[in-house]
Amino acid sequence: MIEVDQLVKRFGAVTAVDGLTFSVRPGHVTGFLGPNGAGKTTTMRVILGLDAPTSGTARINRTNYQELIRPLHQVGALLDATALHPGRTAEAHLASIARSNGIGRRRVTEMLRLTGLETVADRRLKGFSLGMKQRLGIAAALLGDPPILMFDEPVNGLDTEGIAWIRQFFKALAADGRTVLVSSHLMSEMAQTADRLIVIGRGRLIADTTTAELIESSTRKDVLVRSPRAAELAGLMTARGASVTREDDGALAVTGPDAAAIGDLAAEHGIAVHALIPRTASLEDAYLDLTGESVDFRAANLSPEGAR
Amino acid sequence: MTATDAGPDPASPVGPVTPPAAPAPVPLPVRARDVLASEWIKLLSVRSTYWTLLVAVVTPIGLSALVAVTLANAPGRGAHSVDPLLPGVVSLEYALLAVGVMGVLTFSTEYSTGLIRTTFEAVPRRRAVLAAKAAVIGALTLVVGEVVAFASFGLVQAVLSGKHLGVSLSQRGVPGAVLADGLLLFVVATMGVGLGAIVRHTAGGIAALVGVIIVPAILALLPPPWGARVGRFTLLDAARQVTALHPATNLFAPAWSLVVLLAWPAVALLAAAVAITRRDA
Numbered sequence: 001m002i003e004v005d006q007l008v009k010r011f012g013a014v015t016a017v018d019g020l021t022f023s024v025r026p027g028h029v030t031g032f033l034g035p036n037g038a039g040k041t042t043t044m045r046v047i048l049g050l051d052a053p054t055s056g057t058a059r060i061n062r063t064n065y066q067e068l069i070r071p072l073h074q075v076g077a078l079l080d081a082t083a084l085h086p087g088r089t090a091e092a093h094l095a096s097i098a099r100s101n102g103i104g105r106r107r108v109t110e111m112l113r114l115t116g117l118e119t120v121a122d123r124r125l126k127g128f129s130l131g132m133k134q135r136l137g138i139a140a141a142l143l144g145d146p147p148i149l150m151f152d153e154p155v156n157g158l159d160t161e162g163i164a165w166i167r168q169f170f171k172a173l174a175a176d177g178r179t180v181l182v183s184s185h186l187m188s189e190m191a192q193t194a195d196r197l198i199v200i201g202r203g204r205l206i207a208d209t210t211t212a213e214l215i216e217s218s219t220r221k222d223v224l225v226r227s228p229r230a231a232e233l234a235g236l237m238t239a240r241g242a243s244v245t246r247e248d249d250g251a252l253a254v255t256g257p258d259a260a261a262i263g264d265l266a267a268e269h270g271i272a273v274h275a276l277i278p279r280t281a282s283l284e285d286a287y288l289d290l291t292g293e294s295v296d297f298r299a300a301n302l303s304p305e306g307a308r
Numbered sequence: 309m310t311a312t313d314a315g316p317d318p319a320s321p322v323g324p325v326t327p328p329a330a331p332a333p334v335p336l337p338v339r340a341r342d343v344l345a346s347e348w349i350k351l352l353s354v355r356s357t358y359w360t361l362l363v364a365v366v367t368p369i370g371l372s373a374l375v376a377v378t379l380a381n382a383p384g385r386g387a388h389s390v391d392p393l394l395p396g397v398v399s400l401e402y403a404l405l406a407v408g409v410m411g412v413l414t415f416s417t418e419y420s421t422g423l424i425r426t427t428f429e430a431v432p433r434r435r436a437v438l439a440a441k442a443a444v445i446g447a448l449t450l451v452v453g454e455v456v457a458f459a460s461f462g463l464v465q466a467v468l469s470g471k472h473l474g475v476s477l478s479q480r481g482v483p484g485a486v487l488a489d490g491l492l493l494f495v496v497a498t499m500g501v502g503l504g505a506i507v508r509h510t511a512g513g514i515a516a517l518v519g520v521i522i523v524p525a526i527l528a529l530l531p532p533p534w535g536a537r538v539g540r541f542t543l544l545d546a547a548r549q550v551t552a553l554h555p556a557t558n559l560f561a562p563a564w565s566l567v568v569l570l571a572w573p574a575v576a577l578l579a580a581a582v583a584i585t586r587r588d589a
Contacts, residue, residue, distance in 0.1 A: 083422030
């Protein structure tokens with residue numbers, strides 16, 4: 001169980017985390033979602049005792065990280081897969097981490113095998129691809145067989161197969177009863193991996209929900225209608241309880257009746273319809289709607305598809 | 309889909325897993341021995357350690373022999389005015405720089421790569437990490453330093469004794485001076501560890517190391533009596549005092565000079581102990 005309570009972290013004049021409160025429960029993959037610069041990494045660093053909070057607390061099983069006994073047995077984390085000494089071998093890297101928490105060589109070998117790195121165990125890390133480094137970081141996080149796991153943008157740099165592997169991997173960890181927190185800036189990625197979501201923007205909590213609920217509540221569904229007698233048709237539909245808004249180009253966005261019902265209604269009254277398009281917004285659009293206000297740096301005049 | 313790309317079977321992610329329902333066994337605290345062993349693995353698993361030790365062993369032994377030969381063949385009575393232990397000390401300079409840099413690197417490479425965060429995740433008591441790094445570097449450089457000091461001494465005296473200029477280990481003051489010679493690597497290396505933790509960048513750390521050694525030594529060049537008054541606190545003059553057979557009379561006595569010598573790394577490590585816990589990793 002990870003509990004973040006009223007957490008504030010300032011770096012000089014910049015407030016990276018601004019009164020954040022949430023908790024992460026065991027048995028789920030919890031997605032930690034937000035645009036770049038939202039404060040995800042900073043929050044994770046504070047949870048891990050690497051950065052001191054300006055105010056508020058971040059606790060692991062009701063304990064501050066610094067007070068954890070042999071922390072690798074309780075929390076495994078992968079923040080930055082490239083944070084490695086390039087001259088060290090994969091095995092020596094893992095062995096040095098393991099040894100600090102009294103974990104033996106056998107476990108190191110097991111983790112190398114588990115992550116598919118046993119054949120490169122003796123190779124120096126400077127030759128490793130980003131994908132291999134991600135796997136090595138996962139191996140390191142799992143050394144102490146911890147009940148709590150945290151991964152910061154673990155999908156970056158993985159190929160399609162690696163992504164599929166890591167998704168199943170997280171789910172299996174959660175199915176074991178572990179607490180799994182995975183950060184990402186990609187809603188589409190999290191929708192396929194996480195069953196719970198914590199969405200933040202500019203250091204504040206935007207949503208703490210399940211993936212299913214978020215999809216349900218924020219997915220827009222309407223029908224676009226074009227007609228030479230749009231005003232007349234709008235009146236008819238409104239009278240039958242539909243909600244109608246007029247778009248910039250004169251088209252109608254209708255929520256309530258489906259396309260068939262609208263078409264029938266128009267036919268009944270002899271109104272020509274030039275377009276009748278059912279629209280569903282993607283989850284990505286829902287996420288952009290949620291975080292749109294909170295994006296720190298946004299390129300001007302980008303279409304929604306282009307904005308990350 | 310090839311075997312290497314596919315990755316392992318995701319169905320059984322962590323092999324033997326303790327059932328989460330079962331009460332977790334009470335874990336032991338991170339023990340000093342474990343942290344030391346971890347740092348030992350780190351130190352011996354990078355090539356730079358071996359290059360550093362090669363420089364720290366070969367250059368002082370080679371140079372001291374060279375200085376001794378030059379001294380032995382100096383015309384007139386010039387050689388008699390020189391401390392017979394001097395060749396062993398002056399030839400340590402490259403070795404000192406090398407082990408000092410090794411000390412700086414133990415922290416600066418971890419900070420510059422970000423590995424320090426992994427280290428502090430595993431051992432949140434950061435001062436334990438500092439102590440362990442200083443201890444493994446200190447132990448290694450102390451052993452290497454003493455081996456080099458006695459090897460250079462043997463070589464230098466073998467050369468000088470041909471001209472009846474040599475001294476023997478049984479002579480009063482000699483064993484202590486040679487031991488102190490070997491101690492210099494330890495002093496500079498552990499000071500490097502402290503500076504690396506404070507500065508956190510390799511280039512800056514090395515600059516700080518050189519600065520801490522050289523800049524006070526420049527102050528020692530002030531006109532008398534200020535040169536000696538300041539100089540006796542400098543690392544280099546303190547080092548000369550403890551390693552000389554005939555210490556200078558206007559500086560601290562060797563015992564006090566030893567205290568000054570050890571104070572340099574002690575202060576660096578204490579400052580590092582404060583800095584390392586106050587700053588975000």
